[in-house]
Amino acid sequence: MESENDEISRGVAEALFEEHSRMMYKAAFKVTKNGDDAKDALQTVFARLIQNWPSSSLMRDPKAFLYRAARNEARSLVRSHRQRDVTEIDVDSIEIPAAGADSHGDNRMGRVLAALAKMKPRLVEVLTLFYNEEYDCSEIAAMQGRLAATVFSDLCRARAKLKQLIALEENGQ
Amino acid sequence: MKRNKRIKDFMSRAVPMPPQDVIDRACAEVWQRLQPELKKYDTSLWSLEGDGWSAEPTNQREFQVLTAISQLGDRSDIHAITATVEQWTGGNMIVNVYDTLRRLEDRQLIAFHRTGPAVGGGEPPHYYSLSKEGDRALRRAHAEGKELVSVREERRSLRLFVKEALRIKS
Numbered sequence: 001m002e003s004e005n006d007e008i009s010r011g012v013a014e015a016l017f018e019e020h021s022r023m024m025y026k027a028a029f030k031v032t033k034n035g036d037d038a039k040d041a042l043q044t045v046f047a048r049l050i051q052n053w054p055s056s057s058l059m060r061d062p063k064a065f066l067y068r069a070a071r072n073e074a075r076s077l078v079r080s081h082r083q084r085d086v087t088e089i090d091v092d093s094i095e096i097p098a099a100g101a102d103s104h105g106d107n108r109m110g111r112v113l114a115a116l117a118k119m120k121p122r123l124v125e126v127l128t129l130f131y132n133e134e135y136d137c138s139e140i141a142a143m144q145g146r147l148a149a150t151v152f153s154d155l156c157r158a159r160a161k162l163k164q165l166i167a168l169e170e171n172g173q
Numbered sequence: 174m175k176r177n178k179r180i181k182d183f184m185s186r187a188v189p190m191p192p193q194d195v196i197d198r199a200c201a202e203v204w205q206r207l208q209p210e211l212k213k214y215d216t217s218l219w220s221l222e223g224d225g226w227s228a229e230p231t232n233q234r235e236f237q238v239l240t241a242i243s244q245l246g247d248r249s250d251i252h253a254i255t256a257t258v259e260q261w262t263g264g265n266m267i268v269n270v271y272d273t274l275r276r277l278e279d280r281q282l283i284a285f286h287r288t289g290p291a292v293g294g295g296e297p298p299h300y301y302s303l304s305k306e307g308d309r310a311l312r313r314a315h316a317e318g319k320e321l322v323s324v325r326e327e328r329r330s331l332r333l334f335v336k337e338a339l340r341i342k343s
Binding site for chain 1: 180185190207211219
């Protein structure tokens with residue numbers, strides 16, 4: 001009986017990982033754009049969770065808590081990489097591009113991507129969660145700890161901006 | 174909610190994700206990396222409901238009484254339990270221990286049984302033992318990092334010690 005009970009409880013850590021790790025990995029990957037860093041972020045979040053069990057925020061909504069934790073960890077990883085790059089950079093090796101030169105040239109998709117990079121990260125995140133991950137507005141709101149109405153209006157705004165960008169791309173082709 | 178296919182295609186091109194099998198492999202690798210960390214903790218007490226534990230919570234006095242019963246084993250009658258708890262707290266604890274034992278018994282964290290002959294015509298001695306839930310509650314208290322002697326109790330026993338020393342001196 002005891003071993004049966006223990007078996008059920010031991011499954012909690014595994015069940016939590018099994019259910020949410022992929023979503024967390026994707027959330028981290030979107031920020032870091034690097035598989036190794038996404039793995040590191042996922043590991044750090046779970047290691048911290050194991051050390052500080054239980055967390056009241058996790059109990060309230062595990063999915064939202066883990067999503068935000070993975071995203072924030074990924075952001076801090078990116079920040080620390082950026083900081084390290086800045087301190088390690090050799091000033092003499094910096095190449096300054098000539099004025100008017102476009103790094104993407106005629107590649108319109110590249111231009112749109114650059115424009116997308118200029119959009120607020122919050123809007124890009126809503127777009128990816130809605131279109132790539134196929135979450136609906138209420139799920140996104142729960143994950144981000146925001147109101148569904150705010151997410152919906154962000155989605156509308158982001159979609160309008162994106163449609164402009166797509167039109168730009170298609171007119172160019 | 175319907176999704177515009179054109180936007181969906183664009184987004185999948187603009188924000189590429191690794192294929193599902195790569196994600197699965199990455200997650201499996203992270204799970205393997207977490208195993209040494211998981212082994213350090215008693216995860217069998219975890220729960221995703223309530224306060225995050227599948228065992229009963231205990232306060233400081235309950236923790237001390239449960240620990241005393243666990244340490245004393247077969248010799249855990251009320252006098253032995255009280256003597257053990259008094260080592261940690263100082264002062265006279267018989268009333269507190271008796272009260273705590275009743276509370277723990279109501280919560281089915283301990284079981285009590287009479288063994289042996291009656292002493293001096295009175296009742297036979299009562300012995301206490303931890304139930305399965307009591308053992309889990311004790312493990313939870315350890316996992317939460319509870320200390321047998323709290324700072325307050327340490328101060329109290331120091332105060333009592335100084336008082337006694339002054340009394341002897343006078």
